[in-house]
Amino acid sequence: MTDTAYSDPNVTPPLAQAVPLGFQHVLAMFASNVTPSIIVAGAAGLAFGGPEQIYLIQMAMLFAGIATLFQTVGIGPIGARLPIMQGTSFAFVGVLAGIAATMGLSVALTACIIGGVIHFLLGAVIKNIRFLFPPLVTGLVILAIGLYLIPVAIKYAAGGAASFQMEAESFGSLMHWSVALTVIVVSLILKFFTKGALSNAAILIGLLAGYALAYALGMVNFGAVSGASWITPIKPLPYGFEFNLGAVIAVTIVSIVSAIETVGDASATAKAGAGRDATDEEIAGATYADGLGTAVAGVFGGLPNTSFSQNVGIVGMTGIMSRHVVTIGGIILIVCGLMPKIGAVIASMPLPVLGGGVIVMFGMVASAGLNMLSEVQMSRRNMVIIAVSLAFGLGLNLVPTAVQYLPGTLKVLATSAVAPTALMAVVLNLVLPHED
Structure with a gap:
């Protein structure tokens, strides 16, 4: 049962309780938050x-x-003012990695800025377009994202280079797999055989265990850590501003799916913490904060942000609805982000360590999609929509030469896995008649 004393988002627990709870929110999302940037940077050839x-x-x-802070503190209509933790979204990884690899980070980050602005504008109409994205469509898109990313995770675990080029001599070696499997095993043990902070930070601790093994095996190089400064200024448009219509459309499509996911997280947070439904103002505010966070991040080289569902679980588990607890978590992240030493330590993580973590994370993305689809009645109509949408989305991604004669923009969209899956699912769901 929820403690009524803390079911009000405006109530703050004593600092001795609030600060550890804020750290707990950070631990639960930290690994998932930094991983997309590592993957997109690798795809861009950095x-x-x-x-x-x-x-x-x-x-x-x-x-x-x-x-x-946009979400918990808010600015006017921006922000749900609920305990919603924001973080870098996995949903965009496939699209942005593809764009970064073929057109560069300038195009990818420009698409993030424009996509973030469009995402922000969705806040005004989100309640009117939710019918286009029922669990059938949203679940399908998230499942496609997870399935698309799993091969990337395997390549990392086996020791594939950041640019996805495999090193013939060491790729798939026992050393690489022993590190990756250590991450997986430790993460699973902590997740299912412990409780509280240990369980919530299972993947982060698993990564630390894999990191320790990699260090013992001589796989870690701390050269960049010693050379990194303690504090550094941020740079606007670090890669310039370069517009590409196909990239913007692809990012915008994922932004719409992300907005619908945030609506679900806002609703789940209100239900878990206060036993009520989220108001229209809270849902709109959450969407505004999502879009603004994405657009501002893109200006300075950050990837799109979204609400993190695992933190909703912490609210439900602790029964503490206080938005100020999550604000403390946001401040901790800001401090970490201003210290290059911390970024350098994360960047020194060998690929197999990261691979072990993302096998679990990307698998969980696919599982989240399956969980949404479990709410859908598996009629012949819905099974056909699932079959055709996934076949087109994943099939064209696996065989990009099948659309090699399409113009550049359309080819980017057709082979992105996410865009064709989403488009096909939305259209078929609107067109095909419901069965009696």
Whole structure:
């Protein structure tokens, strides 16, 4: 049962309780928050552990914290003013990695800025377009994202280089897999055989265990850590501003799905912490904060932000609805984001360590999609929508030469996995008649 004393989001527990709870929120999302930046940086060809990659990791922490404050503290209509933790979204990883690899980070980050503005504007109409994205459509898109990312996780675990080029001699070696499996085993043990902070930080602690093993095996290089400064200024448009219509459309499509997911998280938070439904103002405010956080992050080299569902679980588990607890977590992230030393330590993590973590994380993305689809009645109509949407989305991504004669923008969209899955699911759901 929820403690009624803390079911009001405006009530703050004593600091001796609030600060540890804020750390707990950070521990639960920390690994998932920094991982997308590492992957997109690798796809863009940035040096693994280099200053540019370290900067992107810093921005992931900094703007996750800032976006969290947009959500919990709010500015006018912006922000749900609920205990919603923001972080870098996995949903965008596939699209942005593809854009970064083919067109560069300038195009990818420009698309994030414009997509964030469009995402922000959705706050005014989100309640009117929710019918386009029922669990059937949203679950399908999230499942497609997870399935698309799983091969990336396997490549990392086996020791694939950041640019996804495999090193013939060491790729798939027992040393690499022993590190990756250590991360997985430790994470699973802590998640299912412990409770509280240990369980919530299971993946983070698993990464630390894999990191320790990698260090013992001589796989860790701390050269970048010693050379990193303690504090550094942030840079606007670090890669310039370069517009590409296909990239913007692809990011915008994922932004719409992310907005619908945030609506679900806002509703789940209100239900878990206060036993009520989220108001229209809270849902709109959560969407505004999502979009603003994404647009501002993109200006300084950060990737899109979204609400983190695992933190909703902490609210339900503790029964503490206080938004000020999550504000403390946001401030912790901001402090970490302003310290390149912390980014350098994360960037020194060997690929197999990261691979072990993202096998679990990407698998959980796919599982989240399946969980949404479990709410859907598996009629012949809905099964056909699932089959055709996934076949097109994943099929064109796996065989990009099948659409090699499409113009550049359409080819980017067709092979992104997310865009064709979403488009096909929305259209078929609107067109195909419901069965009696």
